[in-house]
Amino acid sequence: MGLSRWTGQQLFRALQEHFRPGTYDLIRKNCNSFSDCALHFLLRKRLPSKYSAMESMGQRTSLDLIHHFTNGAYQPNQAAANFSTDAIIQQLDRLDPRTLAAGSTAGTGKNALRIGAPVAVCGLKNAEHLNGLTGRIVGYNSVNGRWEAQLSNGDTKALRAENLRPEGERVYLPGDKCRIHSLQSDAGKILNGRVGEVNRYIHDVSRYEVLVDGVSKSIKSENLQSV
Structure with a gap:
């Protein structure tokens, strides 16, 4: 279709924030x-x-009809709920070519969910006996949006991202109240001592989203303490 002045590495830098592991939807x-x-x-x-x-055609079809034709195998991936190709293309048009050429990796992080990653199970309601078990990610099912983990009890389970944490990291669940502490940056020091409510775990950056007076903050687990 033509030749491009951009390299594969520059393509990776431009798109990596928009196509993270675990965000695929059929x-x-x-x-x-x-x-x-x-x-x-x-x-x-x-x-x-x-x-x-x-x-x-699928986007214009009701979810009930899709479930019927897939025998319930397709489950929407909530991580892709607000995805828009047109919106991404608009962002690409605003990219500064000098940033890509310089090899900037600002804003990137090591995703906690990837094949081979050690994890711990948490927050399951219908299989509470699995909570606390550790394991390793062995696959990802793009149809139902679940990660397959080989657990320490020998079972392999398909689990949602919200029910997995990096092994060894302290677990907080949505709704938990936490006090922020030991932040070192000038902006972070203002938050030290404040109490917020955990909203979710962000695997892309291995941090918790904590709501402080209704404002979303991204905080590492070691900077949170249960109250």
């Missing part, structure tokens, strides 16, 4: 979504619509 955010964004970045071209006709 209908809303799939390989065609990535190809469309990659083509635009590299060549300023869009993926021909004929290649994405099936998922376009």
Whole structure:
């Protein structure tokens, strides 16, 4: 389709924030979504619509009907709920080429969920006996959006991201009240001593999202204490 002045590494830097592990969705955010964004970045071209006709139809179809045709195998991945290819392309158009050329990796982090990662199970309601077990990620099911973990009891379980934490990290669950402490940055020191409520765990950056007076803050587990 043409030659690009951009390298593969620059393509990776441009798209890595938008296509994180665990955010794939069979209908809303799939390989065609990535190809469309990659083509635009590299060549300023869009993926021909004929290649994405099936998922376009799926996006216009009711979830009940999709469940019927897939025998319930398809489950929407909430991590892709707000994904928009057009919105990503608009962001790509605003990228500063000098940043990509310089090799900046600002804003990136090591995702806690990846094949081989050691994890611990938490927050299960219908299988509470599994909470606290450790294991290792062995696969990801892009259809139902679950991670497959080989657990210390010998079982392999398909688990949602919100029910997994990096092994050894202190576990907090949504709704837990925590006091923030030991932040060293000037902005962080203002938060020390404040109490917030855990909203979720952000695997992309291995931090908890904590609401402090309704404002979202991204805090490491070692800077939180239960109250």
